[in-house]
Amino acid sequence: MRYKYIILGAGHAGLTIANYLKENNENNFILIEKENECGGLCRSKYVDDAYIDIGGGHFLDADNDEVYKFLFKYMPEIEWSKFDRISKIELNGEYIDHPIEANIWQLSQELQVEYLKSIAIAGCNIKNPKPEKFVEWIYWKLGEKIASDYMIPYNQKMFGDDLNDLGTYWLEKLPSVSFDETLLSCLNKRAYGKEPGHTRFYYPKNFGYGELWNRMGKNIINNLALNKKVSRLNVLSKKIETDSREKYEAEYIISTIPWICYDEIVGVPDEIINSIKKLKFSSTIIEYINHNIETDAHWIYYPNLDKKYHRILLRSNFLANSKGYWTETNKNRFDYTTKNFYFENEYAYPLNTIEKPKIMNDLLNYMKKHNIYGLGRWGEHNHYNSDKVVKLAIDLGKKLLKK
Ligand SMILES: Cc1cc2nc3c(=O)[nH]c(=O)nc-3n(C[C@H](O)[C@H](O)[C@H](O)COP(=O)(O)OP(=O)(O)OC[C@H]3O[C@@H](n4cnc5c(N)ncnc54)[C@H](O)[C@@H]3O)c2cc1C
Structure with missing residues (x-):
């Protein structure tokens, strides 16, 4: 199957650029996703009578009006609650x-x-x-x-x-x-200094954060291929292949999936292939706890090594009619004997290792020469928040449409 654009991965990055293309009357694209649903790290599930964000706590706070304008088309501002962060x-x-x-x-x-x-x-x-x-x-x-x-x-x-x-x-x-x-x-007896990120943030009134990305997925449903894990990329012919041996080719490929997850990349110098293997990441598990804690905090950080988790998210303080909280724990510290609901995110944090900037610079420059673009948290191996990813995806969409 041949398309003008193949987009790999239906998280924020893939969904934003796909919807941006569609909004601009470009329908010659396919968005390929390995899961059976859209949203990537920003998915939500209904657990114990309310939503939880299975990729960890996600809050919308953009420093760019273009991002809000774009996202509110899919989930109008009236459907969001606005909070001062605690x-x-x-x-x-x-x-x-x-x-x-x-x-x-x-x-x-x-x-x-x-x-x-x-x-x-x-x-x-x-x-x-x-x-x-x-x-x-x-x-x-x-x-x-x-x-x-x-x-x-x-x-x-x-x-x-x-x-x-x-x-x-x-x-x-x-x-x-x-x-x-x-x-x-x-x-x-008062704070000083700059305000931290997410000082004020939006969270959906009646859903988890994943609802926004579900809606963006529905909007491009005819261009969406779910349950297809991409495993091979041929840079020279711009062909990709899935685990089930389906082949797609395009003029442009936008890769938002982790570079380390390809089984094979053809047409790239050995030194770049070897450097991709040095990219590191950490995995996070979220676990739902059916218990209320007396606090007005939206979330709490726990640096103490005695506790396995590093953060808890008190959903009843930001999502109406909900109870309990969920924890975020590095996979290597997680207690798998739990009977609670938990969800594992293999790719949660791209690690900012010493050699990462050079690896990514060489890789992305090489790919760009072949009309292949790394985009988003994994495409660029960077700790981007979702608003930043949305902005980068809109900007790449603009650039590609001008070509
Ligand atoms: C714990 C945590 C908390 C966060 N909190 C916030 C927050 O409060 N606010 C905020 O703005 N941002 C937050 N972020 C950041 C946010 O999650 C990312 O910016 C955003 O998810 C990046 O989107 P993405 O599309 O680049 O990547 P992803 O969401 O990871 O999407 C990648 C997609 O590619 C798919 N994929 C992977 N491999 C393959 C393959 N081989 N074939 C096909 N598809 C594949 C995946 O299934 C996924 O759907 C947080 C992140 C974490 C981990």
Whole structure:
């Protein structure tokens, strides 16, 4: 079967570009997805009389009006609730608001003193040279106490124990924790600094986040091929093949699936093929707990290594008529003996390893020369939030339609 465009993967990236093409009267495309439904990491399921997001807690917060305008066509704004974010961190048995560096004033006085002492001598505050390794860099940037109570164990829980495989380039945006500002914040008993991401966010009133992507899937139903796992890509002939040996070819291929999941990629230099094998990722499992917790938080972070999960999502605080909560746990820490509902996301977090920027740069540049485009969280192997993925997909759609 021959098309102008083949889109691989029906998560945000694939669904957005497919719908964008259709909106612009381009129907010569096929969207191929391995699951029997659309949505990728943003799917929801009905569990214990309400929805849960099986890819983890998902909230819509875009910094771009074009993204809202595009998404609200499929799920009008009136169908969403808007929230001011309440998220907490559990630290040594105490709960404070996120982000930690702005809210140390909420801890007991004993802990405030300990944190202040550690921030005063953080490497970046006493002008020590910047370390190259991830773990040392975190200590240097945030001080011993924030690093060892929060950042190091939390990252370990999410991404695994080999933290020094990670680069530091993606952390540059972390704020420097200033001793003067932290001290003033503790004395004045109020937060300081920049607001964290998702300070205000949208969540569907009557559904899980997956509903939006279901609707986008329905809109392009005639161009959708579900239950087809792509396993081979021939870059030179621009043909792809599925596990069940169906073949498709196109002028342009948009790949939103993980590069490491192809069984075979033909027509690519060995060094690029070998570097793809070095891309790393972590897997997350969500588990539903039928139990209510007294809190107004939408979600809570748990850096403490004694708890297996790293975050809980209290759905009754953002979805009407729901109860209970769900946890997010790295697959390597999960207790599979549970009797609760759980869902495994093999590809949850692309890891920002030291060599990743070069691998992806070489790979994407090579592919682009052959009219094959990596798009989205996995196509670009980047921790993008959904709004960013939507924007990138719209921009790629515009570019392709001009060709
Ligand atoms: C725990 C967690 C919380 C998050 N919270 C938020 C949030 O609050 N707000 C936000 O905006 N973003 C959030 N994100 C990010 C968001 O999930 C991603 O930005 C978004 O899902 C990326 O969409 P995508 O299409 O690039 O990838 P995916 O959603 O992963 O889609 C890829 C698709 O490709 C399919 N596929 C894979 N392999 C094959 C194959 N061989 N053949 C055919 N199809 C295949 C998959 O089944 C999937 O449907 C969160 C992510 C995680 C993990």
